[in-house]
Amino acid sequence: MPETTDILNALVLFGNFVFMPALSYGSQLALGALGVTLLFGILRFANFAHGDTMAFGAMVAVLVTWWLQSLGVSLGPLPTALLALPVAILATSLLVLLFDKYVYRYYRKQKSPPVMLAIVSVGVMFMTNAIVRFIIGPDDQRFSDGQKFLVRARDFKEATGLNEGIAIKTSSVITIVVTVVVVVALFWFLNRSKTGKAMRAFSDNEDLALLSGVNPDRIVLITWLITAALATIAGVLYGLDKSFKPFTYFQMLLPIFAAAIVGGIGQPVGAILGGYIIAFSELAVTYAYKKFFRYLLPEGSEPDSLVQLLSTDYKFAVSFIILVVVLLVRPTGIVKGKVI
């Protein structure tokens, strides 16, 4: 039998390397998936440009942060990027509205099928992608400042006397707090406000919403604004947590779409659930459990190998497998959404 401290050590180890990272990564995916799912529910197409929209928003935040830093502006322990966030949201809104005006609107008026719009969004994705690389380049950029840790692993160990420690990153806490605030605000808006109800009505039954006097142009505009804000927030939070690199945002498309579809596309609650499911699966499957088992198993029987189900290089396979299984077994997703 392992001792209590061993069990605690194992749990702390798991908390530090799987639970906490999954919670913040899941929040970032959830915010990304919310944008995809809202756009799918209301504009009725899968927006492949969403990952690069996140990159664009994060890029603006990086540039504004650098500028603020050069002026000596700082938020103390918090990252300066939070100050840059509103500007980034504004710039991203402008970008998506321009794309809507000059690209998507034409296909909407033609009543193009969703597949065509999805392909159009691939084109927009390449353009956004190019704009970002043109402005800031393809390389890794660091822009996080302030206090890196809220609780250091060493302090945790000293305080508890355990061998293992949980380090709580400031960026994780910010991610989780911001996600909660954004999600509460979004659900309040969708369920309580007149415009939010009109958006849900438009998503539910477009013809009847039009008959009820809902102005479709206004709904489309507001949907883009919300999507741009969600994408920027998700992009900046991810950048603060890891670092800013345009290509990683393109790669995030797969887990984000997997999250939206697993949760039930068109369903905001589903997008959040899906985000955490994907994040926890990804981290749980790619974590090396060797040390974890060393605490729990009797001496002499601990495993020699890393006990890692999948190398982190293959982490995208996890989203992919979950996506394929969900599409085969329950294509509507967990919360009953639309079938793509």
Added chain:
Amino acid sequence: MTILVGENMTGGYGGADILHSCTVGVDRGEIAVIVGPNGAGKSTAMKAMLGMLQLREGRVVYNDKDITQLTPQDRVAEGIAFVPQTNNIFTTMTVEENLQMGGYLRDSGIDQTIQQIYELFPILAEKRRQAAGELSGGQRQQVAVGRAMMTEPAVLMLDEPTAGVSPIVMDELFDRIIEVKRTGVAVLMVEQNARQALNIADKAYVLVTGENRHTGTGSELLADAEVRKSFLGG
């Protein structure tokens, strides 16, 4: 005088004409029904009056005003409400939210109107927090009519309100529609169940291949030997 009338309407959905100089009208506080065999253009006539198809000839007059060029949305804003035959509710929204969406264009007095609708359809008050998609067929139709009534319309157009509901529910729906009429609303409806519809009709139109075949009060048409023989099964 009639509050809403489509005069000599001729037109279709782009291809061949479906309506051939067809005239349909309704006045405040009365029920007008359009009956006729399948493919007679009953629904098409109603949709033409709402502006969902372009007329080649003829015009639609509402309150002595020519509204032929108005879009359906504009006509709704003017006081013409329409309940489509299918997809006529927001299934994922609650009953109350459906009613609120019906009153979307109004700035005030929505809660009062919702109370009036609840008095008219007591079952909706009971189910106000339930998703409309979870209700039975008859209850859904009441939500649909209630949503349309939220604009406090002068004219209420119903496209086959009793399609797919049981005879008992149909009678109940007709009772409700009579009550709607008593509030001073002009009710125009297309119906498959011709005999029952003529029973409650103040005015009735029998359409055949997009033309007016018979016109009269409900009881006149019910008594008409030719109408009985051709459309009511003897």
